[in-house]
Amino acid sequence: MNIHILQKEVQDFIHQHEHESSASLALKKSPFEGITSSELASQIDGKQRCRKKIPLWAQTDNIYYPDKLNLEQCSSEKTARFKASLIEPNTTLIDITSGFGVDDYYFAQAAQKVISCEINPELAAISKYNAKQLQADNIDIIASDGVKYIFENKDLKIDYIYIDPSRRVAQQKVFMLSDCEPNIVVLQQELLQRADHIITKVAPLLDITAARSELHHVKDIYVVSLQNDCKELLFVQKKDFVGEPNITAVRIFGEKTQRFCFTQQEEADTAVSFSQPLRYLYEPDVCLTKAGAFKSITKAFNLKKIHQHTHLYTSDIYDEDFLGKIYEISEVIPFSIFKKSKEKLKTNAVAKNFPLKTEVLKKKFKISDGGELHSFFITDAADELIVIHATRK
Template identity: 25%
Template sequence: MELIDDNTRKFILDHRNDDVRRLALAADKYSGVDVRMAVDQIQGWQTARRKLPSWAATDGIVYPPHLNMEQCSSETTATYKRMVAADDGNGPHGILVDLTGGFGVDFSFLSRAFRRAVYVERNESLCTIARHNFRMLGMDNAAVVNADSSDVAFIEGLPGIIEEQFHSADGKSSAEKGTEDTNDEVDSGVQNHIERLAKVPESATAKADNEVTVFLDPARRDSYGRKMVSIRDCEPDVLALLPALSRFTSTLILKLSPMLDWHEAVREINAVGCVVAVDKANMVPEDDANADGVGPTKDGKSLFTVSSVHIVAVRNECKELLIVAKNDRQKTLYGGCEHDCEPKMYCVDDGNVFSCSLKEAMEHSAVALATLPKGDGGDVTTYLYVPNSAVMKAGCFHVLASHYAVDGVGPNSHLFVSGRMIDGFPGRVFRIIAVSSMNKRELKRSLAGVKHANIATRNFPMSVEVLRKRLKVTDGGDVYIFATTVADGSHVLIITKKAT
């Protein structure tokens, strides 16, 4: 089936650098052209140049409406997911199953790390577009399945569907030839992080062809457009699918909204249990499961155990929460983990990666607090450290403070100070010029000559707008003011400039 006719395709190529609003207003001028389709495709390509350059460089890609393009993964985050799927824990896997295919951006990048890959999507139109785009991208290892992944019966039948999709007379499929990865430009900091993950014994990375990794990106809004705050409220309900998935899935990768409480998501995933005895020959459960298939295991272990949490930010804006969980029963079929298997937390912001044990990140320990000198600080140089958005979302401030030997400004400020310049801190670094109370005379002295300033508030009773009016400064300039509450409960302004 032709998705775009020849006239419209030529129009798209001729006008893809034009203003789409003007093209839409002049639609009557272009007879024989599906202008609405053309505008969607031109706008999609223009977005892809910024967000998905490898797709934009591929002729023939069909794009979804603009809103879908804005909401889909970027090349940066999709590439990071591919590397996590390939190298987190035990290394590359044999089969990828994406149960929430959507536009297929994540799938197209993830599939490069697998010998075979199955895209599942309940929207038939998206499946048609996906088949076309995967062919344009040269994804010979991919199969497209139009089905509803929220149907437990479908999940239970997935092993048979996978076999059917890739079966051939000689026992091999085109997937075994692999596909060439032509766009691996990732920030060096993230690349180094992935290389550290990949340093595992060769025996741990020799994976069986039948080992299955399942990727799920559940919808975070209900039918009324309201955002969901619990993994259980997302669609499909991942927790409800875990018993069926545990029968054949070795690794589960969940892409969730950074708005979700990752602590609660980890607890919920680890809490789901089921009595499942694995038949090693056929990868199916024996008949000793509980009647409902749900409940704690005989040995008290969960179906899946979270092995890593990744909070991914781009330019200091949190984009995704990734949770990777391992199935201990499936792991016994392919060989256990022979390197450090302690669950980890990774806070990723462009080239900066801060990691710690997941156990530490789940704890809520107090941070040692500093006493800030009032006034200009004299001859003592003090630096202010502001964690990036990924660390802020993780909330592991006690681990951060211990690792970098910094002290907190206040109990809930999430600002830190040190007398030394620290290389590689996951966030921004400023040099403190002065610390002022809210006393008018002191403010006047500390802000003498300051007409422009960038203002941020942390655990402070005024909004930025109200404080800016009170201080009578306009936005911008090279001065950065952090308004916060310090250890003794008083409100102060920390006046800084960027550290060089």
């Protein structure tokens, strides 16, 4: 952490150039002694990255931005706010892998006290400085191995342990929970002796069933998407909990958050009805499909499925509470008729459960992207290939 960057004239320079290309600035000579042009460029790049992902940091004066990798790995403001909603008021939380500390800032809005452990001393120093700028006085930031800190402070009262284990070990990506660092699978029993709850954030690619088999006392599983991009899987373990966990799909889009809760047993027990396309077409958000809510949503939203392997649904009723996109169908035609047409089509085309991939279809039939029309090339309930033309509601 270069403290010269905190000088007023340097901060003024960063503010004045925050909309310029950081790459271009890195090639110019630094106007400040003790600060390289690459350091200035890194601060400007950091502010630009934070503007969308964690705008509070970009809007706050005198924030010190870490390396690009730390900003890429940190939570967004919206997903961090959601995680904070899982915390009971007036509790103590310890984050044993805090990183840049975005999650901890929002945990601190709910908890009475947050202990933030970061093994990288420079990153811990940056987070500690920024916490003061953000007036987060109930965060205690410690440059330490979080697991070691917990076991060395046995008298410490902890209600929640939060862990975001690294999915990159020895510079290689890993996908099994037991391969991450720290190894929550090995540590879970000891950690549950120190806290009532463990909240573990894992990569969206992780298989939910595989993780459930490795973790004990899982009470809740959250699948969190932001703008139809699956961002996080959260496993909440509760000491001595026995039973089937609730799975909650969480859709965050704009300023709105939607939830759909179910269990794997409910999903297995749900009978699905199939139908040809009706008035409305329902396309589930990625949080639903990742969570495995393929059947239970038909019961909850009174939907019929178009085909067992075509994850699109239909109804004559419009339900704005559905977690996903809803379209009003204007035309349904057999693919055999569509392919005979010589008319050039401008539409947002997508193939689902169809023998041709989307890009192949667009090239073969000279389909151009754009406009308000959406076209779905799918297999229907009668195993026939059809094309659905629809507009977004």
